[in-house]
Amino acid sequence: MSNELFQEMAQSIIDGDSDVSAELAQQAVAQGIDPLEAISQGFVVGVNHVGEAFAKGDAFLPELVMAGEAMKAAVAVLEPELARRGTERTMLGKVILCTVEGDIHEIGKTLVGTMLSSAGFKVFDLGVDVPVMKVVEKAREVNADIVAMSALLTTTMVHQKDVIEALEDIGIRSKVKVMVGGAPVTKEWVKQIGADGYSEDAIGAIKVAKQLLGQ
Amino acid sequence: MLIPKLQLLDNDLVKQIISEAIAILESPGIRIHNQEALELLAGANCRVDFNAQVAHIPETVIRQALETAPREFTLFDLNGNPAVHYYGDKIHFDPGSGGLTIIDSQTERPRLPKTADYIKFTKLVETLPQIDAQSTSFVCSDVVPEIGDLYRLYLALNYMNKPIITGAFRKDTWWTMKEMLSIVAGGDEAFANKPTAIFDVCPSPPLLWSDFTCQNLIDCAHYLIPAQLISMPLAGATAPVTLAAAVIQHAAESLSGVVISQLAKAGAPIVWGGSPAIFDMREGSTPMGAVETWMISCAYVQIGKALGLPTHAYMGMSDAKIIDTQCGLESMGSNLVAALSGANIISGCGMMDLESCLSYEKLVIDAEMIGMVKRFVKGIVVRDDPIALDLMQKSGHKGDFLTLAHTRKWFKEEQYLPSEVIDRASFDGWVARGEKTTFQRARDRVEKLLPTYKPNILTDEQRKELREVTTQIAKKFGMEDLPVLPQGE
Numbered sequence: 098m099s100n101e102l103f104q105e106m107a108q109s110i111i112d113g114d115s116d117v118s119a120e121l122a123q124q125a126v127a128q129g130i131d132p133l134e135a136i137s138q139g140f141v142v143g144v145n146h147v148g149e150a151f152a153k154g155d156a157f158l159p160e161l162v163m164a165g166e167a168m169k170a171a172v173a174v175l176e177p178e179l180a181r182r183g184t185e186r187t188m189l190g191k192v193i194l195c196t197v198e199g200d201i202h203e204i205g206k207t208l209v210g211t212m213l214s215s216a217g218f219k220v221f222d223l224g225v226d227v228p229v230m231k232v233v234e235k236a237r238e239v240n241a242d243i244v245a246m247s248a249l250l251t252t253t254m255v256h257q258k259d260v261i262e263a264l265e266d267i268g269i270r271s272k273v274k275v276m277v278g279g280a281p282v283t284k285e286w287v288k289q290i291g292a293d294g295y296s297e298d299a300i301g302a303i304k305v306a307k308q309l310l311g312q
Numbered sequence: 313m314l315i316p317k318l319q320l321l322d323n324d325l326v327k328q329i330i331s332e333a334i335a336i337l338e339s340p341g342i343r344i345h346n347q348e349a350l351e352l353l354a355g356a357n358c359r360v361d362f363n364a365q366v367a368h369i370p371e372t373v374i375r376q377a378l379e380t381a382p383r384e385f386t387l388f389d390l391n392g393n394p395a396v397h398y399y400g401d402k403i404h405f406d407p408g409s410g411g412l413t414i415i416d417s418q419t420e421r422p423r424l425p426k427t428a429d430y431i432k433f434t435k436l437v438e439t440l441p442q443i444d445a446q447s448t449s450f451v452c453s454d455v456v457p458e459i460g461d462l463y464r465l466y467l468a469l470n471y472m473n474k475p476i477i478t479g480a481f482r483k484d485t486w487w488t489m490k491e492m493l494s495i496v497a498g499g500d501e502a503f504a505n506k507p508t509a510i511f512d513v514c515p516s517p518p519l520l521w522s523d524f525t526c527q528n529l530i531d532c533a534h535y536l537i538p539a540q541l542i543s544m545p546l547a548g549a550t551a552p553v554t555l556a557a558a559v560i561q562h563a564a565e566s567l568s569g570v571v572i573s574q575l576a577k578a579g580a581p582i583v584w585g586g587s588p589a590i591f592d593m594r595e596g597s598t599p600m601g602a603v604e605t606w607m608i609s610c611a612y613v614q615i616g617k618a619l620g621l622p623t624h625a626y627m628g629m630s631d632a633k634i635i636d637t638q639c640g641l642e643s644m645g646s647n648l649v650a651a652l653s654g655a656n657i658i659s660g661c662g663m664m665d666l667e668s669c670l671s672y673e674k675l676v677i678d679a680e681m682i683g684m685v686k687r688f689v690k691g692i693v694v695r696d697d698p699i700a701l702d703l704m705q706k707s708g709h710k711g712d713f714l715t716l717a718h719t720r721k722w723f724k725e726e727q728y729l730p731s732e733v734i735d736r737a738s739f740d741g742w743v744a745r746g747e748k749t750t751f752q753r754a755r756d757r758v759e760k761l762l763p764t765y766k767p768n769i770l771t772d773e774q775r776k777e778l779r780e781v782t783t784q785i786a787k788k789f790g791m792e793d794l795p796v797l798p799q800g801e
Contacts, residue, residue, distance in 0.1 A: 157593035158594070201522065204549050252457050
């Protein structure tokens with residue numbers, strides 16, 4: 098019985114159907130199925146399938162993004178049940194995500210957020226044009242493991258450096274890993290500002306984030 | 313005589329696009345993060361929500377703005393000669409701008425450009441007759457980022473004869489740039505009478521005017537400085553994925569720009585321009601070499617013409633990282649479509665890698681493409697009457713056309729004569745000349761062209777004033793000294 102449901106769960110992710118994925122999650126709760134199993138044997142199977150298809154060139158960004166949205170919808174239904182049972186999904190880490198101050202480009206950042214949360218990170222997406230201190234304060238407030246920043250303009254990418262310096266100033270630089278991204282960001286820039294990592298694209302961000310946390 | 317033209321939209325679709333764009337400006341309206349613009353619109357009977365910073369613009373206001381917007385205007389060179397006539401289907405070309413890197417002629421790889429590169433690029437543009445105007449091509453890495461926009465204009469004014477397409481990155485730097493233009497023209501009024509520059513202003517897709525760019529638009533209007541709207545919907549990401557819908561979003565954003573401009577000052581010169589693209593669904597990038605990108609541009613240009621406005625497009629670029637086959641095929645396809653669309657100015661030559669990189673060699677190669685497409689849109693011209701009959705009666709059975717005065721008279725008009733960048737020699741000829749690639753021939757040509765550069769007429773006094781103005785603002789942002797300009801120039 099469960100197997101069929103798990104297959105449907107995976108399919109709802111592949112189809113990118115948030116309504117169906119949420120409904121199936123609800124069904125799992127109603128049937129008393131372990132939410133962690135629903136996630137790992139049902140929904141995540143779908144996420145992995147879409148990720149692999151994307152890497153092969155058989156699936157594209159719209160499918161990826163919608164799969165991420167469907168995943169979020171399912172997890173939103175399952176989280177209260179997880180809390181009720183006292184179990185928590187193994188969270189890979191807490192990520193503060195933003196587009197830097199003065200910059201309103203958000204497509205890449207949002208994709209990274211979707212990818213990271215699908216992969217099991219807890220993502221705090223602060224949005225765009227986020228002041229340096231807001232990023233730093235949030236990182237401190239939630240005990241973030243990673244600060245991930247996006248910038249599309251050479252005129253705004255300098256704020257990625259500002260955030261790193263502010264993390265140092267308040268004494269938490271050693272506690273977080275910093276990853277940066279965006280079109281003008283290069284390996285040289287990462288070295289120059291003392292960031293810990295960067296990804297060329299949203300898919301690669303998952304691997305980089307995991308590596309930074311030693312996983 | 314038929315001038316070749318390309319239109320992608322039939323009349324009904326043009327009407328529907330305009331009609332939906334107008335409806336969008338009523339609902340959901342346009343987001344405007346600029347107080348002065350919101351007040352202008354409120355004062356013109358638009359429903360404005362100052363808290364949400366959204367304006368709802370009724371059709372009457374839009375139509376009124378379209379009435380006062382000039383149907384044509386001209387940019388002049390520094391000698392006061394007309395250089396770019398924004399009118400009808402007249403086409404002109406200028407290089408892409410806002411680049412971050414330049415292709416190094418030796419390594420053929422990108423690097424950060426400096427002042428010397430900018431000067432070299434500006435001079436090269438001057439020596440290429442196919443290119444009609446300058447642009448503020450790339451940001452110089454040897455000055456503080458806060459003056460990145462105005463520093464380009466400072467350098468350009470020192471070396472250019474041709475007019476320039478420029479733009480600001482901030483509100484305050486716009487004023488410095490205006491001051492520079494005034495110094496060169498001999499006053500604000502003198503500049504407005506014979507403008508030598510136009511400012512690009514870019515709404516943010518979808519449906520948003522950011523504070524500084526909206527302010528630039530208003531300030532340009534107040535001083536009758538021409539402004540060029542650069543709406544850039546990314547179809548599938550920041551605009552709907554269907555090409556027609558992207559054209560509608562472009563129209564809505566651009567109409568709002570026309571309204572803001574004309575409310576700030578009725579009659580201010582304004583251009584229906586843009587830089588849209590599709591969103592690549594694999595790479596998440598914005599390919600300027602995609603044929604659909606060209607289609608969106610060609611279509612919005614047609615809309616602009618239907619509205620009676622001067623037009624612009626960002627075309628003639630490639631997404632290639634090196635100057636290879638992809639670089640050529642994308643640039644040529646784009647240049648030809650752009651020329652046939654009749655956009656009054658086409659920005660993009662010399663630019664590659666997703667609008668981020670410029671190249672001396674690509675500029676020179678693109679100049680050849682421009683020469684070709686300009687020739688193409690001149691069409692097949694009737695030179696004589698009869699066209700061929702008497703020629704054939706005289707020489708038809710001899711085949712001595714190469715010796716005729718008729719051939720000598722017309723060959724330079726009939727044929728675009730490419731430079732050695734385009735190789736048409738025999739195979740042995742190509743070998744004898746060193747078996748050079750296009751890139752190598754282009755690089756040689758760059759070296760040949762640069763010494764032919766002719767300085768402009770700026771006086772020492774004007775150069776001194778420009779430098780003072782630039783130095784002052786550089787100091788304000790923590791840069792004590794500007795890079796030194798080469799001596800004797």
